[in-house]
Amino acid sequence: MDEQLKSELRRQGVVATSLQELYNWGRKSSLWPLNFGLACCAIEMIATTMARYDLARFGAEVFRPSPRQADLMIVAGTVTKKMAPQVVRLYNQMPEPKYVISMGACAISGGPFKQGYNVLKGIDRYIPVDVYIPGCPPRPEALIDAFMMLQKKIDEQYLTGPNRPRHLNAEMASEFIVPEFGAHDLVPTKNVGVWEVPLVNISLAGKNESGRD
Amino acid sequence: MNLEEIKSQIEANVPGCQLEIIPNGSPSGQHSLLVDTDHAFAVASFLRESASPRFDYCSNATGIDWPLKEVSTKVKTKKIVDGVEKEVDEVVKTQTGGYLEVVYHLFSVEQREGPLVLRMRTQDRAEGVHLPSLTPIWRSAEFQEREIFDLYGVLFDGHPDLRRLLMWEEFQDFPMRRDYVDPDDYEYEPTAHDDVLKRAQAHQSTEGGL
Numbered sequence: 001m002d003e004q005l006k007s008e009l010r011r012q013g014v015v016a017t018s019l020q021e022l023y024n025w026g027r028k029s030s031l032w033p034l035n036f037g038l039a040c041c042a043i044e045m046i047a048t049t050m051a052r053y054d055l056a057r058f059g060a061e062v063f064r065p066s067p068r069q070a071d072l073m074i075v076a077g078t079v080t081k082k083m084a085p086q087v088v089r090l091y092n093q094m095p096e097p098k099y100v101i102s103m104g105a106c107a108i109s110g111g112p113f114k115q116g117y118n119v120l121k122g123i124d125r126y127i128p129v130d131v132y133i134p135g136c137p138p139r140p141e142a143l144i145d146a147f148m149m150l151q152k153k154i155d156e157q158y159l160t161g162p163n164r165p166r167h168l169n170a171e172m173a174s175e176f177i178v179p180e181f182g183a184h185d186l187v188p189t190k191n192v193g194v195w196e197v198p199l200v201n202i203s204l205a206g207k208n209e210s211g212r213d
Numbered sequence: 214m215n216l217e218e219i220k221s222q223i224e225a226n227v228p229g230c231q232l233e234i235i236p237n238g239s240p241s242g243q244h245s246l247l248v249d250t251d252h253a254f255a256v257a258s259f260l261r262e263s264a265s266p267r268f269d270y271c272s273n274a275t276g277i278d279w280p281l282k283e284v285s286t287k288v289k290t291k292k293i294v295d296g297v298e299k300e301v302d303e304v305v306k307t308q309t310g311g312y313l314e315v316v317y318h319l320f321s322v323e324q325r326e327g328p329l330v331l332r333m334r335t336q337d338r339a340e341g342v343h344l345p346s347l348t349p350i351w352r353s354a355e356f357q358e359r360e361i362f363d364l365y366g367v368l369f370d371g372h373p374d375l376r377r378l379l380m381w382e383e384f385q386d387f388p389m390r391r392d393y394v395d396p397d398d399y400e401y402e403p404t405a406h407d408d409v410l411k412r413a414q415a416h417q418s419t420e421g422g423l
Contacts, residue, residue, distance in 0.1 A: 081381075082379075082380065082381050115409065116395075117388045117393070117395040117396070118379065118380065118388070121398060181381040181382070181383040182383065183383060183384065183385040183386075184384070184385065184386060184396050185396035185398065189398050190398075
């Protein structure tokens, strides 16, 4: 429908919309995050929900203590290898449609603990992440920006067609492999269906080149 | 009360114990007391129970890994070369380390003493890694000894609940040991350099590279 005609109709008191628009508007305006935090990023997440930054303006003030009632998982903090199976299990228990925000350097890549033995090098090795927020920890404004980015992403989703989201496509999996504790590391160390090695050419690195193809 | 006094006091009260003062060369001069494992529990009980100094608080327990290391030192010796006595530098190779060490920091809240640094050493780094647990004497050592067991692999005899603390139960390595090899998950290094770059390149060659 023509945007100009739509606004003209609205001025006359007639609201014209599509089912897709209505559906996306409903979902993006009531994102309920799962109430859990892993490290210092969680403090910033809590600050975001409080009066000064007031995440309630974005329809996300109801932090649910149960994954069954949550739409959004904010991975706020360092994911240790001991915690990773529980995080993936919580994600599996959330009903579709579900989204993930990877908050802070640790949740993205392991951050300052990347070269350690006990920290997972990014939660995106096991579950699909929709929005990444860099920072250590990110400011509440950054989390709000991530919310707005996610809302925009939801608003652009199609109800039908090949590009429809995962929860409308019965063929796509909504549960992901929960890693198990191995003798030396988690087994498997990554979910190949979810995570692929970013395109960085290691052989070029260290030779005064950017390393990127 | 200095360490020498404490040492002679222990020797008078715990028969048969072997103590050694390990000097600390730094400006702090915080020397420590090495206790043999057979008498460590008796020595610790004495330090806890005696009237003076009464070390009633164990603030910290930690581990150190000393891998086997060859140290060569130059020693000047007199030798007869061509009928003339001369001073010649001789390189003497000695082996040090090859054991795990546990360090306790003891304080006396009552008498404002401390810290007394108590050390214990295991026989080796493979089989003989048993040490007496001091948890029955200082309850605050419980979780710290569990952590030492978790990260260094020291087995504390007499510990009430010796399980892994930070790593998972199925984990088999001891990550704070010097010879620990961490898992090879170096698929992606955005700003690889130095050692990390070498490891990432080694990883790339095993997986076929990009």
